[in-house]
Amino acid sequence: MKKNHFFALSLIGVAVMSGCSTMPQSTTLDSARVDYSKAQANPQVVTLAPLQLKDAGEALDRANAAQTSREDAEVVESLAYVAKQKIALTQETAQRKSAELAVSNASAERNKLQLQARTNEADQAHQQAAMAELTAEQKTAEANLARQQAAAAQASAAQDQASLAAMQAQMDELNAKKTPRGMVITLGDVLFDTNQAQLKSGGERNVQKLAEFLKRYPQRTVLIEGFTDSRGSDSSNQVLSEQRAQAVSMALIGMGVGRDRVSTKGYGEAYAVAGNDTASGRQLNRRVEIMLSDERGVIAPR
Amino acid sequence: MTRKNSRFQLPQLSRSGVVYALLVGGVMLMAGCAGTPPTEQIAVTKAAVAHASNAGTTQFAPVELQSAKDKLARAEQAMEKKDYALASRLADESLADARLAEAKSESAQAQKAAKDTQDASRVLREEINRKAQ
Numbered sequence: 358m359k360k361n362h363f364f365a366l367s368l369i370g371v372a373v374m375s376g377c378s379t380m381p382q383s384t385t386l387d388s389a390r391v392d393y394s395k396a397q398a399n400p401q402v403v404t405l406a407p408l409q410l411k412d413a414g415e416a417l418d419r420a421n422a423a424q425t426s427r428e429d430a431e432v433v434e435s436l437a438y439v440a441k442q443k444i445a446l447t448q449e450t451a452q453r454k455s456a457e458l459a460v461s462n463a464s465a466e467r468n469k470l471q472l473q474a475r476t477n478e479a480d481q482a483h484q485q486a487a488m489a490e491l492t493a494e495q496k497t498a499e500a501n502l503a504r505q506q507a508a509a510a511q512a513s514a515a516q517d518q519a520s521l522a523a524m525q526a527q528m529d530e531l532n533a534k535k536t537p538r539g540m541v542i543t544l545g546d547v548l549f550d551t552n553q554a555q556l557k558s559g560g561e562r563n564v565q566k567l568a569e570f571l572k573r574y575p576q577r578t579v580l581i582e583g584f585t586d587s588r589g590s591d592s593s594n595q596v597l598s599e600q601r602a603q604a605v606s607m608a609l610i611g612m613g614v615g616r617d618r619v620s621t622k623g624y625g626e627a628y629a630v631a632g633n634d635t636a637s638g639r640q641l642n643r644r645v646e647i648m649l650s651d652e653r654g655v656i657a658p659r
Numbered sequence: 660m661t662r663k664n665s666r667f668q669l670p671q672l673s674r675s676g677v678v679y680a681l682l683v684g685g686v687m688l689m690a691g692c693a694g695t696p697p698t699e700q701i702a703v704t705k706a707a708v709a710h711a712s713n714a715g716t717t718q719f720a721p722v723e724l725q726s727a728k729d730k731l732a733r734a735e736q737a738m739e740k741k742d743y744a745l746a747s748r749l750a751d752e753s754l755a756d757a758r759l760a761e762a763k764s765e766s767a768q769a770q771k772a773a774k775d776t777q778d779a780s781r782v783l784r785e786e787i788n789r790k791a792q
Contacts (some may be wrong), residue, residue: 442755456769
């Protein structure tokens with residue numbers, strides 16, 4: 358009985374001791390648990406350092422197990438320390454791998470950028486070359502145009518000079534005189550007899566030359582003005598002067614000059630060019646004057 | 660009842676058997692207390708600490724490196740004092756320190772490289788943008 362009693366007491370003692378004594382605390386283990394939770398919550402650690410995380414978890418399990426089975430405090434402390442360092446290792450590993458990824462990404466990006474830069478430069482060079490080519494072409498074209506224009510100008514100048522010379526020659530042949538109103542061709546009295554409006558045959562040749570001139574320069578028109586000497590009445594002289602201008606006009610039209618290019622006017626005995634007191638003076642006054650228009654067909658009024 | 664049984668069963672064993680059992684138990688107890696010297700573990704730790712002692716860890720993880728070295732030295736002292744359990748624990752801690760020091764150093768260097776590369780990319784991008792304008 359006594360033995361049993363002692364045994365029971367000792368059992369109670371053990372039970373009391375185990376009940377009273379709390380689990381030995383380790384701050385290192387506590388902080389290792391916190392660190393481990395953080396590492397597990399960090400996706401970078403979970404994806405980039407899975408092996409290290411597993412190793413750290415196992416180290417932490419060993420420390421926890423040591424604490425649960427009440428091993429010596431220094432043993433628990435040591436295991437907790439190792440676990441803590443291994444958890445820190447997971448963070449470092451994840452950071453290293455992340456940085457390495459960044460490096461390889463960055464070099465890929467740099468390669469891309471360099472390629473882009475080279476492409477840009479090449480494009481620019483192309484554009485500049487194309488531009489230069491275009492400019493060169495333009496310049497060549499401009500030069501060609503200028504040459505053509507110069508040649509044309511020269512040609513037209515030569516032509517103008519030639520045609521001017523030709524016209525001058527013809528005008529000389531027609532006895533054209535330069536007056537303030539323009540070129541005037543005077544057909545002398547040899548064309549008409551006294552009191553007659555009929556062209557004499559000699560006069561017709563002169564009219565023929567005029568017709569040819571007008572055909573050659575179609576932009577020019579003519580005003581045919583008739584005059585008489587002072588013999589006879591004013592009214593008969595007026596009619597006679599008109600008839601004489603008309604006679605020349607009809608001759609021109611008959612030779613193929615357009616009607617619209619020929620106009621006539623009679624002035625009677627006005628605008629005498631010589632005295633009417635002598636036969637020779639009167640002869641000069643019996644005349645037809647032909648005004649040549651300028652190139653636009655304009656004739657200055659008398 | 661079981662307690663009673665056990666108490667009554669023990670005397671049934673022969674005397675020599677009890678002596679043998681006590682001997683075996685004593686040997687086991689001694690082995691548990693003193694343990695075998697963790698020679699291999701110390702060697703592994705030594706190699707790891709030597710490997711971790713480089714310019715990078717000196718610069719980027721001086722605290723961990725120093726801790727690893729100190730603990731290795733203390734582990735070797737414990738070995739001499741035949742405190743093998745302490746030597747083993749210290750070797751474990753030293754190894755963890757050495758590995759962490761290396762990882763820290765590598766991480767710092769990789770991050771520096773990443774920053775340099777990113778800076779270079781940024782400079783290049785700016786240059787391109789300037790040229791493009």
